[in-house]
Amino acid sequence: VLTLIFGQGLDEWGAKSWVYIGSFSFQPSEFVKVGLIFAFAAYLDKHKYTINEPKKLIEALVFVAIPVVLILLQPDFGTAMVYLFFIAAMLFVAGLSWKWIALFAIGGLAAGFVVLSNLSGYRADRIENFLNPARDTSGSNWQQQQGMIAIGSGMLSGRGYLNGTQSQYGYVPEKETDFIFSVLAEELGFIGAIILVILFTVIILRLVRIAKKSNNTFISLMVTGIAAMLFIHIFENIGMTIGLMPVTGIPLPFLSAGGTFQLICLIMVGLALSASMQKSYKDDDVVDYETIKVIDPNLLRESKKREIKNTTIN
Numbered sequence: 001v002l003t004l005i006f007g008q009g010l011d012e013w014g015a016k017s018w019v020y021i022g023s024f025s026f027q028p029s030e031f032v033k034v035g036l037i038f039a040f041a042a043y044l045d046k047h048k049y050t051i052n053e054p055k056k057l058i059e060a061l062v063f064v065a066i067p068v069v070l071i072l073l074q075p076d077f078g079t080a081m082v083y084l085f086f087i088a089a090m091l092f093v094a095g096l097s098w099k100w101i102a103l104f105a106i107g108g109l110a111a112g113f114v115v116l117s118n119l120s121g122y123r124a125d126r127i128e129n130f131l132n133p134a135r136d137t138s139g140s141n142w143q144q145q146q147g148m149i150a151i152g153s154g155m156l157s158g159r160g161y162l163n164g165t166q167s168q169y170g171y172v173p174e175k176e177t178d179f180i181f182s183v184l185a186e187e188l189g190f191i192g193a194i195i196l197v198i199l200f201t202v203i204i205l206r207l208v209r210i211a212k213k214s215n216n217t218f219i220s221l222m223v224t225g226i227a228a229m230l231f232i233h234i235f236e237n238i239g240m241t242i243g244l245m246p247v248t249g250i251p252l253p254f255l256s257a258g259g260t261f262q263l264i265c266l267i268m269v270g271l272a273l274s275a276s277m278q279k280s281y282k283d284d285d286v287v288d289y290e291t292i293k294v295i296d297p298n299l300l301r302e303s304k305k306r307e308i309k310n311t312t313i314n
Contacts, residue, residue, distance in 0.1 A: 003028055015074040027261070042218055093220065146182075149166055150186040151182050155189055157188075158190075164187045165186075181238050204227055233252065
């Protein structure tokens, strides 16, 4: 809400995503990523037995739609797409029915077609440049073309640290933030780039392993959201620099300059590492009696016996 009133950055980056307090600036949408993943995981955990009921599913969608709509109003479509990706991943892991998944997929495709048909300005240019890489290479497509030239010129082993001509002589715009991968690939070559991709893959697989091995639904869903958020940032950022995705203002985790986003990445990794230490905490330790009573009265009796036993032990 603050960005709609005091937000800045529209002229430079196309969205009022930054809030300034004196000389200090931050992006509220980055902090909300942590808050929404945490809160939505708790919501899905609470309603895990009834998430496929139309009423509960509508509640869940309204719950997550509020921050997404506020971000779209900035307007920051790239960040909104990040939100939609990790929300979808968390719903899938929570056990969303395939019929709802199919319905949302059809609705998403229809909505995407309508949005793409009505794009204008620099957003339309980005889509057209993606579909036709040779279009307007000296204008709206300059950034991506120069980034790809930088990556190609790195070849196998790179030009050497700080010796990249494209990146060091100012040909690649936003080289410290959105196009940092082009700088790395030019200076360290294919070898450096593939090592970075391998390291990112290790991080994502480690997060997936934590989510799968956890006995607690909340922890599993929270770590799933973190893994999905980092994955879509990595995929979109590297993809747009090599021409596989349209250009968006999506930074690369742990590399792109930007205090708010880097802080959030570190917070999320910290939460995931903390969650990996809580494997002994099981769903049965806290019982939603009202939900279980509706599903299976026998399960309710067993759950109460188990909690009494656990309390006695403690």
